[in-house]
Amino acid sequence: MKKILPFFILLATLQIKAQDFMGLQSSNYAGVAGVFSNPANIVDNRLKFDMVLIGLNVNVDNNYIGVKRSSIKGTRLKTVTNADGTTSKAFVGYSPTWDSTRNTSPYYWKNNIASQDNKYDKSIYSATRIMLPSFMIQLNKKNAIAFNWGIRNYVNVDGISPQLAKLGYEEFVYPTLWFTNLTNKNLSVQQMSWAEYGLSYGHVFKEDGKNFFKAGATVKLLQGLEAAYIYIRDLEYKLDTEDTVSFFNTSVAYGHSDNLTFTNGTNPSDIYKFTSNPGFGFDIGGVYEWRPDFESHKYEMDGETGLWRRDQNKYKLKASLAVNDIGGIRFNKGGLSNDFTANVNRYNVDKFEKVHDINSFDSIIKADFNSSTTAEKTFKMALPTAINAQIDYHIWNPFYINLTGNITNFYKTREAKVHDFTTISLAPRFDHKWFGLTLPFTYNTLAARRGQNVQIGTMARIGPLVVGTNDMAGLFTSDVYGANLYFLLKIPIPYGRPHDRDKDKVSDKKDVCKDVPGVWEFMGCPDKDGDHIPDKDDKCPDVPGVKELQGCPDKDGDGITDAEDACPDEKGPLEFKGCPDRDGDKIIDKDDECPDDAGLAEFMGCPDKDGDGTPDKYDACVDVFGPKEYKGCPDRDGDGVLDKEDECVDVAGPKENKGCPWPDTDKDGILDKDDACPTVPGVIEFKGCPPPPPMKAAEQKILERAFASLEFATAKDIIKPKSFPSLNDLAKILKAHEADWTLKLSGHTDNEGNADKNMLLSEKRAKAVKAYLVKKGAKDDKIITEWFGQTMPIADNSKPAGRQKNRRVEMKIIYKETVQPK
Structure with missing residues (x-):
């Protein structure tokens, strides 16, 4: 019976978190791996081609037993020498509490x-x-295909009641539940x-402004390698001892493929072959995108307008829904499995300790239990069907946030099936074509049953x-109920931005004049004047x-082509190359700044009546000589x-x-x-006023x-009475001045x-002194208070002694300036 516990713990280390490569x-750069959700x-993808060379997604977990984090710290795999001189690999540095199998020992492994x-x-x-x-x-822009090839393995153990789990954990040595x-x-x-060998096809059905919809399907050829199932709808039993159990009218559905064995070799050909009838599976899904800024993602190129930027994500909000892994695989049953x-x-289960392969297991079942004689010779294992729903929100530039629900396990009472567990994930991410980082926060129904409501991955x-995990805590910090790791090695080829070196809306691959902006009519060569004659001609x-x-015009009809006409819009004589001279000063109008007034060549045809070298049109005093x-x-x-603005x-x-010059009436060197x-007469320190008289010696004292x-009461703003006489004298001279x-x-x-508190105390003490002086006759508006605390x-x-000096209220007299009215 005790052999069951290691088997139970082994199974407890195997599990998936509901969605591969989550x-x-x-x-948006998942590429061919994106078909799994x-x-x-695959269609309207940011990658025009993607190839996965190899990928692996491995997950482990359960909701019952785990290894405490403290017990595995410091372990490492090391080569050790055995007693017979041979070497082997072993974990060393582990906690000594693994050393004993005696439950009374402080080093008991449990x-x-x-x-x-x-x-x-x-x-x-x-x-x-x-x-x-x-x-x-x-x-093309509306169609895409994909091929995916992979090997998958599922193991599900479900419905273990808390009592049966406890018995298994205690190796069935648990008298509390015996005889019950x-x-x-x-x-x-x-x-x-x-x-499985999957062929996927995706098509864009709607690409209408703000609204976009695409759909796709995958057809999978399924090559069954091996399978097994045991399903007990109602298990009724009683344990008498750790090795003796009674079963009561318990019907067991049991079957396995005819190639199942515990002793397969490592040769891939022993495993990778058809052991079932060919099966088929299907995935189908659709994606809707809301594109409020769709115009900003369009461009014109090579004579076509309204082209989409295939290197850009165009949506603000994306919603998707898919049903995956529809179908199953039919296997031939092993000869003795029924x-x-x-x-x-009082069945003695010790005989199962002699089981060394599946045939010996089947033989015991057939010999000791009532096997069905009318059982089917084949069985069909259902795929892990799931509904995947996602909402993806584009926050800004390469930043997104995604909400995914993967709903699973629709056939809970089906005898032969494998399944996932439902997950809900909220994942912010940075998504660039060459770099991406995602942090999924995931709720998983299996993990939740052990109290872990949220798992944080990366x-x-x-x-x-591509590397990642769905549960960082399980790898590094928390007790170990399982782990998840995945990686992909791939060849992604993303769409690049449109290449148009000269920005003329003719792509570089079709542009005959790549470095000079041109027009599509002449394959990117210029026609700057738009007369449909290329510039080279x-x-x-x-x-x-x-x-x-x-290609040359003659707009003014003076017989001189515009290319040779210095004034193509006005008729003019040949003498001046077709340009007019209205004022007859031999300076043609286009060079004459005063074409209607005869003038001088040095002033571009403009006159200078006062001869001061400033043309009349720029001369503010045209009749009076003045400098430029x-x-x-x-x-x-x-x-x-x-002079016209000068009063002197x-x-x-x-x-x-x-x-006019500024005066200095009192001759004190300070302008009025x-x-x-x-x-x-005064001094500059008092803005030209006489200085105040010095304070008298008695007043200073x-x-x-x-x-x-x-002095004040300790930590208070109450003035001690011994300070009152000197403050009274101060109030008197303040009143006098x-x-x-x-x-x-x-x-x-x-x-x-x-x-x-020190700042507040300094404020209160300064105000207390002011209040006392005002009470004794000093004017309120002649006393200024300020406070600085300990600063x-x-x-x-x-x-x-230093602190005593720092506890103070400083007093300073500010003299009024002697000001004489102007």
Whole structure:
């Protein structure tokens, strides 16, 4: 009986997370692998050709037992020398708690196992896909085909009741459940391996402005390699000892392919061959895209308009729906595998320890149980049918977010089938043609049954290489219930942007003049004037003309072709090459800036009446001689202010004073415009006013005494009474000087305590001193308060004496400027 537990744990390490290459499926550059989620993905693809050389998707998990992360840290595979001198590979550095099989030992190996003893039935399942050389080709803008070849394997163990799982975990040495009639509904074990050869076709059905729809289908030839199933709808049993069990009227559906064996060799030819009737499978799906900015993805090239940029994703929102893996494979049953009924008392299961191949297993079943004699000679294994639905939102440039639901397991009570588990995935991604990164956040129904509601995966696509996993935590951080890894090696050939070096809407491959913009009419060669004569044959390539004059026009009809006519729009004499001279000054009108007034050649035909070298049309004083820099107007005093605007034309002065000099009435060296006391001599420090009288010595002592004797209650803004006399004296002199003094009070603290509280305390103390002085007669508007907290120390805060100096309210007298009205 104890041999069943290692088998159970082995099965528990095999499982798939419901969708192959999950992180890649939402990518617009998935290529031929995109057919696994929806065959319509291959058409209107960003890759015009894609070939997978080899790919592998392997997944493991279950919802019952796992290995604690702490027990596998530090393990490594190493070559060790055995006692007989031979060498072998072994894991070393593992936790010593794996060393004992005695459950009383602190090193009991089961201490490293985590089990989920909850209400849910237990399931184990595995799936592996080996993707062999496969390819996808875009036939044209509306059609594409793909061929995919691969080998797939599924193992499903479902419906293990919590009681049966507990018995298996305890190696059936669990007296709590002995001598108890137990039931187990829908217990099944199913396994199938097969190769498939898929031919996919995709077609664009609607490409109408904002709305786009495409659909596709895959037909698969299925080559069954081997399969087996056991299905028990109602298992009724009782365990008497670890080796003795009674079964009560339990019907078992059982079958396997006639080539199934435990002892197959490693020669691929032993496995990779038809062991079933050829089967067929089908996938079908459609994709809708909403393209609100579709016009920005169109272009014109080689005489065609409305062409789509095949290198760009055009949608804002994409929705897809597909049904995959429709169908099944029919196998011939092994000679001894048939349905049977188990109805025996106290059956000794130790005889199964002698099983060494499937035939010996079948022989025991046939000998000890009531096998059916009318059973079918064949059985059909159903494929893991799934409905795949996706919504993909284009956020900005290469950033997208995808929501995928993969709904599975539609035939829960079918005897022979393999299946996946339903998943819902939300995956933000960066999607560029040569690089992609996807982070799927996945809800999986099997993982949820063990309490893991969200699995975080990642997929990286770098050129021809794709690697990823659906569960990063399972690989690196959490207890190990399974793992998932996949990779692809491929040859992707994406569509490039339209190549038009000279931007003339003629593709480089058809452009005869690749470096010069031209027109499609002449295969990319220029016809700049648009007269339908290529520039190489046009004597006047920049002006439309007629063929009779080799492309040159004569618009004014003066007998001189425009190419030789200096004035092609006006009739003129041959003397001036067809140009007129209306004012008769021998300067043709097109060179004459004053064509209606005779003038001088040096002024381009314009007159200069005052002869100052400035033509009349530019002369602001046409009748008065003046320099050019002032547009012909005079400035006698040279102060830069023209005489017509200068109020002192013979005395230089600034423009701000209308050309007159600024006065200095009090002769103190400060101009009246900058002098606050223009009639009283002063100094520049007081804006031209006399300085205030110095503070008297007695007043200075009162101010110093008030500062020195000022004290507050600890950490408060309450002034100690001992400070009142000096503050009273200060209030008196402030009252006496209220006309010319302002007192500034600045509050400070040391750095002890909270900085914000110190800032508030410095504010309160400065305001407390002001309030006291106002109360004693000083004017409120003659006292300024400010506060700085601990930000402006004057001594070292690390010492008590320094902190004492920093706790202060500074006092400064601000004198009123003596200002004389102007």
